[in-house]
Amino acid sequence: MAKMNFSIIGCQHAHIGIFIEEMLSIGHHCTGIYEPDNRLLAEHLAQKYGLPLAGDPETLLAADVVGCASVNQEKMDVIELCERHGKPIMIDKPAVTSREGLDRLRRVFERGRIQVGMLLTERFRPEIRLAREWIERGELGELVHISMRKPHRLNPESRPAWHFSKDQSGGIIIDLLVHDFDLLRFFTGQEVSSSSGFMSKSMLPEHPTFL
Numbered sequence: 001m002a003k004m005n006f007s008i009i010g011c012q013h014a015h016i017g018i019f020i021e022e023m024l025s026i027g028h029h030c031t032g033i034y035e036p037d038n039r040l041l042a043e044h045l046a047q048k049y050g051l052p053l054a055g056d057p058e059t060l061l062a063a064d065v066v067g068c069a070s071v072n073q074e075k076m077d078v079i080e081l082c083e084r085h086g087k088p089i090m091i092d093k094p095a096v097t098s099r100e101g102l103d104r105l106r107r108v109f110e111r112g113r114i115q116v117g118m119l120l121t122e123r124f125r126p127e128i129r130l131a132r133e134w135i136e137r138g139e140l141g142e143l144v145h146i147s148m149r150k151p152h153r154l155n156p157e158s159r160p161a162w163h164f165s166k167d168q169s170g171g172i173i174i175d176l177l178v179h180d181f182d183l184l185r186f187f188t189g190q191e192v193s194s195s196s197g198f199m200s201k202s203m204l205p206e207h208p209t210f211l
Helices: 016-025 039-049 072-085 099-111 126-136 172-188
Strands: 005-011 029-034 065-069 089-091 116-118
Touching (some): 005 016, 005 039, 005 072, 016 029, 016 039, 029 039, 072 089, 072 099, 126 172
Parallel strands (some): 065 089, 089 116
16 A cells, blocks of 8 residues: 555544544555644643644645544535545534534535545444345344434533534534444445434533534
């Protein structure tokens, strides 16, 4: 495999550490991290992996591929920036927070100038891969129902404020359910044809749009 240079534009979530670690482990080189707001996380990752911090995202677009864990609402801006420079990009989930963002993402795909990847790591868990093997061997019979749970520690005192804004984060459903949609396709080998949902809220009244 040819060795590549990669860079990080947007470092708002520790998910990006997975991308950095995996890329470094197979011999690729990181040219730097750009993050104007969450300096604590950016500095932590820079120190952990011995990476430089950049003051301008444009300086990192000479890399072969870009990793991005920006505020969810701002990821499309970074994707379109990479498209203008012809750079493939790997993002953490979710990619968009609104239908307007989804339309922008579709147009990027339709133009076909760059590849856009997403860090969907659940399918690489050993227990998930074992379940997939059982399904493929027919040991579980016909798959007719899947139930998934996503208990998370909220830790509101340590989360950036944007996590509690529906506009900026997109909400819990698209943030977490994306993994379940990915696993549904992974287990069945089929595409999702339709979906419906219900959500309720019983906590954090001080964050009324946190859903």
